Amino acid sequence: MLQTVANFDRIGEENAFAVLARATDLAAQGRDIINLGIGQPDFRTPEHIVEAAIKALKDGHHGYTPATGIKPLREAVSASLDRRYGAKVSPDEVMIMPGGKPTMYMAILMFGQPGVDILYPDPGFPIYRSMIEYTGARPIPVPIREENGFAFSAEETLALITPQTRLLIINSPANPTGGVTPKAEIDKLVAGLEKHPHVALMSDEIYDHMTYDGEEHVTLLNYPSIRDRLIILNGWSKTYAMTGWRLGYAIWPGKLYDLARKLAVNLHSCVNASAQYAGIAALNGPQDEVTKMVAEFDRRRGVVVKGLNALPGVSCATPKGAFYAFPNVSRTGWKAKALASSLLEDAGVALIGGPDFGILGEGYMRVSYANSTENIQKALARMGDFLSNRK
Ligand code: PLP
Numbered sequence: 343m344l345q346t347v348a349n350f351d352r353i354g355e356e357n358a359f360a361v362l363a364r365a366t367d368l369a370a371q372g373r374d375i376i377n378l379g380i381g382q383p384d385f386r387t388p389e390h391i392v393e394a395a396i397k398a399l400k401d402g403h404h405g406y407t408p409a410t411g412i413k414p415l416r417e418a419v420s421a422s423l424d425r426r427y428g429a430k431v432s433p434d435e436v437m438i439m440p441g442g443k444p445t446m447y448m449a450i451l452m453f454g455q456p457g458v459d460i461l462y463p464d465p466g467f468p469i470y471r472s473m474i475e476y477t478g479a480r481p482i483p484v485p486i487r488e489e490n491g492f493a494f495s496a497e498e499t500l501a502l503i504t505p506q507t508r509l510l511i512i513n514s515p516a517n518p519t520g521g522v523t524p525k526a527e528i529d530k531l532v533a534g535l536e537k538h539p540h541v542a543l544m545s546d547e548i549y550d551h552m553t554y555d556g557e558e559h560v561t562l563l564n565y566p567s568i569r570d571r572l573i574i575l576n577g578w579s580k581t582y583a584m585t586g587w588r589l590g591y592a593i594w595p596g597k598l599y600d601l602a603r604k605l606a607v608n609l610h611s612c613v614n615a616s617a618q619y620a621g622i623a624a625l626n627g628p629q630d631e632v633t634k635m636v637a638e639f640d641r642r643r644g645v646v647v648k649g650l651n652a653l654p655g656v657s658c659a660t661p662k663g664a665f666y667a668f669p670n671v672s673r674t675g676w677k678a679k680a681l682a683s684s685l686l687e688d689a690g691v692a693l694i695g696g697p698d699f700g701i702l703g704e705g706y707m708r709v710s711y712a713n714s715t716e717n718i719q720k721a722l723a724r725m726g727d728f729l730s731n732r733k
Contacts, residue, residue, distance in 0.1 A: 354472030357698040361682075365692040376721040377713065379692035381517060381666070383583040384712045385638075387620075388631040391582060394623030398616040407615050409606040410599075411438025411591070415618045418625040419591050429563040437592045437602055438621070440613045442548045445575040445592040446511075447473055448605050449544045452598060453509040454479035461502055462511040463494070464700030465518055465668070467546070470511050471700070479508070485702055488659055488670060492521025496530035500538075509542045510535075515549035515559065518699045518708035519668040520661020522553055525560045532565045544573040548590075549664040551581045551632055554640045557662045563593070570595050580665075581632055582624045589617045639665045642711040642718055649722035650709065654729045665712045668696070672705035674729055682707055689728040691721045 361379040369375045386392075410416070416433035423429040439445050446469055454460055454477025462470040464483030474481040484499050486492055494512055503510070512531075514523040523531075535541060545562040553559050562572055577590025594602050606612070643660075646667045650658035655674035661667050671678055679695035686692050696703030711718060 349476055349478065352472075352475040352478075354468060354475065356468050356472075358694055361686065361692050361694055364686060368686070368690070373690055375686070375690045375692060376717045376724070377692040378709050378711070378718070378721055379686075379694050380712065381710055382585040382712060383580060383635060383665070384714065385583040385631075385635050387583050387587070388624075388627075390627050391584070391620045391624045394627075395587075395616040395620035398619035403615040403619060405615065407612040407618060409612050410603055411436070411613060412615075412618050415621050415625075416591075418622045422625045423561075423563065427559075427561045427564060429561055431563060431593055435593050435595070435599060437594060437599065437606070438613050438618060439577070439590040439592050439606075440610050441588040442546070442575050442577040442579060442590040443469060444610070445573070445590060446470065446544070446546070448592070448602050449509065449542075449573045449575070450474055450477060450479075451605070452601055453477075453542060457506065458508045459504060459506040460509045460511070461499065461507060463513055463516065465696060465703040465706070466511075466513060466700055467517050468699055480506070482507070483700060483702070484510075486516065486519060486521060487702070488519075488668075488706075491659065491662070492516060492519035492668065493523040493527055494531065496527050496534055499531060500534040503538050503541060505540070507538070507541050509544060511544045511546065512562070513546040515552055515663025517549070517664055518666050518694070518696070518703070518706075520664045520666045521668075522557050522662035523560070525558075528560050528562070528565075532562075532568055536567050539571070542571045542573065543568060544575060546575045548576055548580055550576065552636055552639060552665060553663045554636075554643060555660075555662055559663075573598065578621055578624055583635065584620075584624070587614070587617045587620065589613060589621050639711065642713075642715055643667070645715055645718055646709060646711045646722075649719065653722070653726050656729070665710060667709045667711065668706050669709060670705055671696075671707050678703070678705055678707050684732070685725060685728060688732070689724040691724050691728075 416436040450473040456478040458479040550559040574593035578584040658669035682695035694708040696706030
């Protein structure tokens with residue numbers, strides 16, 4: 343028997359990938375499967391971005407780049423944050439990463455060890471907890487509640503901080519709930535954090551472009567009092583429909599930048615060079631396709647919320663961001679995971695059970711509306727038939 347180190351047994355998973363694999367298997371067997379399980383835009387990457395990558399390859403950008411990313415891309419990130427939020431970030435604080443996840447991994451690795459507490463949203467992106475467990479730190483769930491619009495509660499979050507707390511992970515707009523934490527609550531949270539200077543923050547802002555109903559994304563970058571302990575996770579995956587390109591960026595404060603640079607040198611050397619040139623085109627080029635995608639998500643959001651609320655035993659709060667709805671299915675008579683699994687196997691609709699996102703996810707399911715309106719309507723009809731006929 344191979345003896346691997348025990349930490350590895352603690353690594354978790356993202357069940358969305360397992361559901362995608364099962365849905366693909368079923369489709370390969372000839373089943374008609376509608377996938378509302380996966381968290382990626384169903385759009386193509388805009389053409390001018392693809393062209394920029396092709397040009398970079400033709401121009402001979404085939405080698406390593408600096409581990410922190412090419413300067414024009416770091417400058418483009420800095421300029422875009424200024425344009426969008428009036429946030430002043432030096433290109434030297436920006437690090438280009440192979441997607442959003444590696445920032446999470448590095449940040450948790452920097453702070454996690456036995457004896458330390460790390461706070462993370464529950465329900466929340468499953469990789470937060472997985473990585474915390476891997477480091478041996480104690481995962482402390484911050485409850486994200488439906489009755490609170492799936493927003494962070496500053497009061498509840500602050501009450502969980504102890505002298506052992508080293509890192510607080512926040513995520514707005516949020517996966518899996520679509521919750522957006524309002525500015526007033528973030529103001530309160532930051533004011534409270536001023537009394538806990540030993541706590542670093544990682545703000546996962548990967549869905550920052552996807553807000554609805556006039557809701558505006560509030561970046562933690564605009565809070566000077568916590569800037570020296572703030573890590574930002576963001577990237578191109580969701581905004582520019584570039585999940586497969588593996589392109590993200592982090593903003594690291596102070597000495598964390600150099601730690602992350604060293605980790606990058608140990609881990610991936612640099613990010614794919616042509617993808618970095620594509621990233622410049624994405625940020626500096628026209629944004630109309632982003633606007634169109636967000637408008638389309640907004641339209642589908644309406645269809646999904648209305649359709650879910652019409653299903654027997656299901657109620658769905660209107661999500662304010664990202665591209666997920668998180669309906670409450672606790673009155674259907676089904677456990678959420680069993681319902682998700684039966685809907686896939688028997689009705690051909692792939693969804694993710696809420697418990698895959700945390701303890702408080704029981705009684706909910708994540709519905710991604712990154713699929714065509716036609717498919718969403720078909721899926722809703724199948725779910726309706728299933729819930730009416732199978733008790
Ligand atoms: N953070 C959240 C909240 C996400 O939902 C995702 C992807 O689903 C990521 C980070 C990871 O993004 P990437 O695909 O760029 O690694």
